[in-house]
Amino acid sequence: MATAAHEVTPQEASAHPTAESVVVRFAGDSGDGMQLTGGQFTLSTALSGNDLATFPDFPAEIRAPQGTLFGVSAFQINFGSTAIETAGDAPDVLIAMNPAALKVNAPALKAGGLIIADEGEFGERNLAKAKYAANPLTDGSLAKWQLLSFNISQLTLDAVKPFGLGNKEALRCKNMWTLGLALWMFDRDRAPIVDWLKTKFAKAPVLAEANIAALNAGHAYGETAELAGPMKQHHIGVAPTAPGLYRTVTGAESISMGLVAGVQLANVPMFFGGYPITPASAILHFLSRLKEYGVTTFQAEDEIAAIASAIGASYAGQLGVTSSSGPGIALKGEAMGLAIMTELPLVIVNSQRGGPSTGLPTKTEQSDLYQAVYGRNGDAPMPVLAARSPSDCFDVAIEAVRIAVQYMTPVMLLTDGYIANAAEPWLVPDMSSYAPFPVEYLEEVPEGGFLPYGRDENLKRPWVKPGTPGLLHRIGGIEKAIGTGNIDYGAENHQKMTEIRRDKVANIAVPDQIVELGETSGKLAIVGWGSTFGPIHQAVRRARARGRDVAHIHIRHIWPMPANLGDLLKGYDTILVPEMNTGQLKTVLRDQFLVDAKPLNKVSGQPFLISEIEAAIDGHLPPEGELLPADNQQLTTDESGHDDGSLRPQAASAQSAEGHSA
Amino acid sequence: MNDMTPIVKTTPKDWETDQEVRWCPGCGDYAVLKAVQRTMPEIGARPENTVFVSGIGCSSRFPYYMETYGFHTIHGRAPAVATGVKLANPDLDVWIITGDGDALSIGGNHTMHLIRRNLDCQVLLFNNEIYGLTKGQYSPTSRVGTRTPSTPFGSVDTPANPCAFALGAGGRFIARAIDIHKNLVGVLKAAHAHKGTGFVEIFQNCIVYNDDVFAPFAEKKNAAANQLWVEHGKPLVFENGTKGLAMDMERLVLKVVDVVDGDWAAAGVIVHDQTNRGLAHMLVEMPFGMFPMALGVLFDDPRPTFESAVVTQNAEAAKGKTPDLQKLLSQGQTWQVEKEPRVE
Numbered sequence A: 001m002a003t004a005a006h007e008v009t010p011q012e013a014s015a016h017p018t019a020e021s022v023v024v025r026f027a028g029d030s031g032d033g034m035q036l037t038g039g040q041f042t043l044s045t046a047l048s049g050n051d052l053a054t055f056p057d058f059p060a061e062i063r064a065p066q067g068t069l070f071g072v073s074a075f076q077i078n079f080g081s082t083a084i085e086t087a088g089d090a091p092d093v094l095i096a097m098n099p100a101a102l103k104v105n106a107p108a109l110k111a112g113g114l115i116i117a118d119e120g121e122f123g124e125r126n127l128a129k130a131k132y133a134a135n136p137l138t139d140g141s142l143a144k145w146q147l148l149s150f151n152i153s154q155l156t157l158d159a160v161k162p163f164g165l166g167n168k169e170a171l172r173c174k175n176m177w178t179l180g181l182a183l184w185m186f187d188r189d190r191a192p193i194v195d196w197l198k199t200k201f202a203k204a205p206v207l208a209e210a211n212i213a214a215l216n217a218g219h220a221y222g223e224t225a226e227l228a229g230p231m232k233q234h235h236i237g238v239a240p241t242a243p244g245l246y247r248t249v250t251g252a253e254s255i256s257m258g259l260v261a262g263v264q265l266a267n268v269p270m271f272f273g274g275y276p277i278t279p280a281s282a283i284l285h286f287l288s289r290l291k292e293y294g295v296t297t298f299q300a301e302d303e304i305a306a307i308a309s310a311i312g313a314s315y316a317g318q319l320g321v322t323s324s325s326g327p328g329i330a331l332k333g334e335a336m337g338l339a340i341m342t343e344l345p346l347v348i349v350n351s352q353r354g355g356p357s358t359g360l361p362t363k364t365e366q367s368d369l370y371q372a373v374y375g376r377n378g379d380a381p382m383p384v385l386a387a388r389s390p391s392d393c394f395d396v397a398i399e400a401v402r403i404a405v406q407y408m409t410p411v412m413l414l415t416d417g418y419i420a421n422a423a424e425p426w427l428v429p430d431m432s433s434y435a436p437f438p439v440e441y442l443e444e445v446p447e448g449g450f451l452p453y454g455r456d457e458n459l460k461r462p463w464v465k466p467g468t469p470g471l472l473h474r475i476g477g478i479e480k481a482i483g484t485g486n487i488d489y490g491a492e493n494h495q496k497m498t499e500i501r502r503d504k505v506a507n508i509a510v511p512d513q514i515v516e517l518g519e520t521s522g523k524l525a526i527v528g529w530g531s532t533f534g535p536i537h538q539a540v541r542r543a544r545a546r547g548r549d550v551a552h553i554h555i556r557h558i559w560p561m562p563a564n565l566g567d568l569l570k571g572y573d574t575i576l577v578p579e580m581n582t583g584q585l586k587t588v589l590r591d592q593f594l595v596d597a598k599p600l601n602k603v604s605g606q607p608f609l610i611s612e613i614e615a616a617i618d619g620h621l622p623p624e625g626e627l628l629p630a631d632n633q634q635l636t637t638d639e640s641g642h643d644d645g646s647l648r649p650q651a652a653s654a655q656s657a658e659g660h661s662a
Numbered sequence B: 001m002n003d004m005t006p007i008v009k010t011t012p013k014d015w016e017t018d019q020e021v022r023w024c025p026g027c028g029d030y031a032v033l034k035a036v037q038r039t040m041p042e043i044g045a046r047p048e049n050t051v052f053v054s055g056i057g058c059s060s061r062f063p064y065y066m067e068t069y070g071f072h073t074i075h076g077r078a079p080a081v082a083t084g085v086k087l088a089n090p091d092l093d094v095w096i097i098t099g100d101g102d103a104l105s106i107g108g109n110h111t112m113h114l115i116r117r118n119l120d121c122q123v124l125l126f127n128n129e130i131y132g133l134t135k136g137q138y139s140p141t142s143r144v145g146t147r148t149p150s151t152p153f154g155s156v157d158t159p160a161n162p163c164a165f166a167l168g169a170g171g172r173f174i175a176r177a178i179d180i181h182k183n184l185v186g187v188l189k190a191a192h193a194h195k196g197t198g199f200v201e202i203f204q205n206c207i208v209y210n211d212d213v214f215a216p217f218a219e220k221k222n223a224a225a226n227q228l229w230v231e232h233g234k235p236l237v238f239e240n241g242t243k244g245l246a247m248d249m250e251r252l253v254l255k256v257v258d259v260v261d262g263d264w265a266a267a268g269v270i271v272h273d274q275t276n277r278g279l280a281h282m283l284v285e286m287p288f289g290m291f292p293m294a295l296g297v298l299f300d301d302p303r304p305t306f307e308s309a310v311v312t313q314n315a316e317a318a319k320g321k322t323p324d325l326q327k328l329l330s331q332g333q334t335w336q337v338e339k340e341p342r343v344e
Helices: A010-014 A034-047 A099-108 A124-129 A152-163 A167-171 A174-185 A191-200 A205-224 A251-266 A281-288 A303-315 A326-342 A369-374 A392-407 A417-421 A491-506 A530-545 A565-569 A584-593 A610-619 A630-638 A650-658 B028-042 B059-065 B078-088 B100-106 B108-117 B162-168 B183-193 B220-226 B277-285 B306-318 B325-329
Strands: A021-029 A051-057 A072-080 A093-096 A114-118 A146-150 A244-250 A270-274 A295-299 A319-324 A346-352 A384-386 A410-416 A423-427 A474-476 A515-517 A522-529 A550-555 A557-559 A572-579 A597-601 B050-054 B069-072 B093-099 B121-127 B173-178 B197-203 B227-229 B243-248 B253-258 B293-300 B334-337
Touching: A021 A034, A021 A099, A021 A174, A034 A051, A034 A072, A034 A174, A034 A191, A034 A244, A034 A423, A072 A099, A093 A099, A093 A174, A099 A114, A099 A124, A114 A174, A152 A167, A152 A174, A152 A205, A167 A205, A174 A191, A174 A205, A191 A205, A244 A251, A251 A270, A251 A281, A251 A319, A251 A346, A251 A392, A251 A410, A251 A417, A251 B325, A270 A281, A270 A303, A270 B078, A281 A295, A281 A417, A295 A303, A295 B078, A295 B306, A303 A319, A303 A326, A303 A346, A303 B078, A303 B108, A319 A326, A319 A392, A326 A346, A326 A369, A326 A410, A326 A474, A346 A392, A346 A417, A369 A384, A369 A410, A369 A557, A369 A584, A384 A392, A392 A410, A410 A417, A410 A530, A417 A530, A474 B059, A515 A530, A522 A530, A522 A584, A522 A610, A530 A550, A530 A572, A530 A610, A550 A565, A565 A584, A572 A584, A572 A610, A584 A597, B028 B059, B028 B121, B028 B183, B028 B197, B050 B059, B050 B078, B059 B069, B059 B093, B078 B093, B078 B108, B078 B121, B078 B306, B093 B100, B100 B108, B100 B121, B100 B162, B108 B121, B108 B162, B108 B197, B121 B183, B162 B173, B162 B197, B162 B277, B173 B183, B173 B277, B183 B197, B183 B293, B220 B227, B253 B277, B277 B293
Parallel strands: A021 A093, A093 A114, A114 A146, A270 A295, A270 A319, A319 A346, A346 A410, A384 A410, A474 B069, A522 A550, A522 A572, A572 A597, B050 B069, B050 B093, B093 B121, B121 B197, B173 B197, B227 B293
Antiparallel strands: A021 A072, A051 A072, A051 A423, A244 A423, A244 B334, A384 A557, A515 A550, B173 B293, B243 B253
16 A cells, blocks of 8 residues: 555546456465465566555464465565555456365455466365365356366476475475566566575475475466467556655554554654564564563563553563453453552553454454443443555554653554555655654652642643652552542542543543544535545445545544544545444544434454445445535546546645644 | 661661551561561661562562561562562662462462562561451462361362462572561571572461461460471481481481480480471471471572573673664665655
C-alpha cells in the first residue's frame, strides 16, 4: 500500500482496478514452504516496482498431518501498476501443490481464473485425504476455471538429480521450482532469489545449488514448454509511487522499528517484556536483536510477568513495552490497572486474533476493541490507538510512545494478525523529519516542594527515577491522596482522583479526524478502524467512481476520540461501520456521539473483500442512477473526463484532508 | 537531603517514614520492620539507591514505612516488577517483601522464576501460615487441619515448605529467621551480602488469625530445645550443645544424637557447610517435632546473577555496532524510485 506516500491521481482513481493488477495465491501443505515461496515472490515483485499487498494464511499447527485439509497453508499476493491496498478479493491464479490445497482454495478463485496444479501429488491417498471422490484434474469439475496440471514433483526430482539428494530432500525443492515458474509468468528477475538462496544455505552449498537448479528449471519450463493458451507471460507495469527509497515491511517489523524510533525521539531506553504468543511474537524476535539501540528484551515466565516487568522498568526510568495477543492481553489486565493507578508510561501492543479464549490463533479479527477501551476493573481510562496497515504501524508506534511519556500513562496499540504478517512496500521514512519529544525526569525538589502526584497543565505527574536523592517516595495500587500520593481511602479524594484520571486521558491532544476519501458531509460515511482500511478505501473509491455519494473515515485514535469526530459524523445521513467483530466500534460511536452507526460485520478469520463493502455501500444508498446532490454533480460535470466523484476543486479537497474542525 | 554529599552514616531512624504504621498491635511485622531499619545502616545502604517492592497482603504494606523508594504492586507480582526494576537499573538495591500467600500461591510462578534466574535482590517472605488481610483463610503453608472461615472442618491439603521450594527452584541463598529473634538482623545482612537472590523465610506471628502457631520453637522457653541456629564451619548442635545432627549412614538421612561433654565430634555431629546443597536440602526438610527447626543461613553458594548476564550479553551484542536508526529502517532489499513513472 504505497499509497501512504502517494497522492492518487485522477487517472489512477478512475482506472479499472483489475486491469493492471493480478492476484496470485500459492497454496500447499504446511510443510511445502508456501510462506517462504510467497515471501520471495513478494520481494521480487517489490523489486520490479509493482505496488503490492500480501495475505499469509496458515494453520495454527506447526506441522499438521500431511495432505490434510486443515494443514493447508496459503500465501496470497495482489500486485499491480495501480495503488494496491488489499491482498485482493479473488485470486486470478491459484498454484495448488496438492489436492487439499486445491479443495480449500479453488472456491475463492475468480471464474475463468487459472489453476496450476502439481499432478504428481494427486494420487489416491492424497485425494482421499482431501476428501475428493474422483480426481478433480480429470473429472471435469474444474471446468469453470482454466487448468494447467503437470508433474511438478517429478520435474523437480529431475532438475535436482545431479545433486544426489534423498527423495524427501529433493522434493523439498518443489517450492523453488514453482517459484521459478511464477517468476517467469510475471517476468521477474531471478537474481535476488538466487542471492537469497546462497545466503540461506551458506552452510550447505549443495542445498543452495539444488534449490537454484529447481528455480531455474521452473523458469525454463515456462519459457520452453509448449503450454496451452492460459499460460503466457504477463508484464505488470511499474506502479506509480512517490520518489524515494522503498523496502517491503510487515506490521511486526514496522511496529518494532516504530517503537525504537519512538524511544529515540523520547531519548529513553526501552525495556520490552514479552511472552511468546501468536501472532505477537514476531515483535519480541525483532527487538531481541537490537541491543545496540539500548533495547533490553526479557522473555518472561508468563504474560503477567511480561507486563509487570515492563511496569517495573518504567518505574526505574526506562520505557516499558509489552506485547501480546487477545488472551494474553486479558491476563495483563490487572497490571494495566496498576500502571493507570501509579501513572507510569507503558506501551501495550495487542496483535489481535480471532477469539474468544484461544480462538483462532493464526486468523485475524478486530474483536478486542471493547477489551482495549473498557476491559479493566474500576474506572480505568487508557488511550487506545489502532494501526491501519503494516507501514502505518511505524507512525502509530511513535504516537503511542509520545502519548505514554508525555502523559505518564499506559497506551494500548491495536494491530491484528493480518497487519502483523502482511507485507507491503514502504517508503522508508526520513527520521530527521520527526520532531523529538525528549522526556524530562524530575531530578530536584521543585519550587514549592516535591509532590509525587503533583501535576502539570496536562495533569501529568512527574517521572522520578529511583536513585535520585531527595525525591524518595512510595507508589502503589491503592488509591492515592491528591498530590502526596500517600494511601487515601477518603470518599472525596477517590471521587476527585477518579475524575483526574478520567480528565487526564480525555484531554490528551489528538489530531482532528480527517476524511480519507469524499466529502465532509453527505449521504453515507463508511467509518473504519485498523486493518479494514484497504478494503474500505478501495470499495469507497470504486463506488465514488460510479458516482455514489459515500465517504471514507478511518479512526486511528480510538480513545480518546478526535474532538471533531462527533460533529463530523452528524453530517452524514447514514454511518456504516465495517468491522471484523460483531459491532464494537459501532457501539462506542453510538455511546459517544448518539449517532445511528450501523454495523457491517465479518468474523470469518479472513479480511473483508472489497466487493463485500462495495455491496454494503450500495445497500445503504438509493438505487444507482438516482442523482447525486446538485452541487456535487456540478463539480463532477466541471471536471469532465473524470468520472470519479471524489474529484473536487483543490480548496474543497484541502479542507477535506485537514479535517473538519469542530 | 537533596545534595549529593554521601551520607556517611545513617541511623535506623533515618529509614522511618512519616506514615502511620497500620498493622494490628502485636503483629510480628513490627519486629521485622525494626530489624530491617536496623540492618540498613549496618550494611551502609543509601536510601535513594534502595527500592522496596511488595505484592499484596499485610506484609506488603511494608514499603510505605521505609524511607526509600517503594512500589506496592499487585498480588503475587512483586518478583516480576522487581525484575524489571533491576534490569532497568542494576545499581539499585532491590528488596522484595512478600508473604506466604503472595509468594507461594498467587505468585508462586514468579517466585520460582525469580529464584531460578537468580536476580540480585533480597526476598523476605513473611510466613504466618494464614491469609491475614482477607480475614483469616488458610494459606499454602497452613498445616493440615487448619480451621479457618474457608476450611471450617480443617484444611486437607499438604502445605508448601518455602525453603524447600526455593531450593528446588535453584536458589543459591536460603535462610530462615524468626520475627522477634535478635538473629534476624544478621540473617538479613548475610542475605544482602549474597550476590543473587537472597531468600529469607521469616516466621512471623499473626496475633489475630494464627496466634502462636510457631510458639513450639519461637517462644523463648522452647528456644533452646527446638531452635538450631546453623553457622558455617560450626557443628550442628542445639539444646546448649547437648544435642546435634549426625548422618544416619544406613538410611542416608539426618538423625539427632546426644553430645556428651561437648564432644560433638565423637557423636558424629556434622559441621555446617553452607555451600553443601545436599545438606541444605536435608536441613530444610527436617520434620519439626522429631527435629529442631533449622534457622540461620542454611545455604549460601553464589552464582552469576541474571541482571549481570543480561547486561553482559547486551554489551557484547552491541559491541562494534553503531545505532543508526536510518540504516535500520533501510535494511534488507530496497529499491529506489526516482520519479513517479506516470507523472508528466
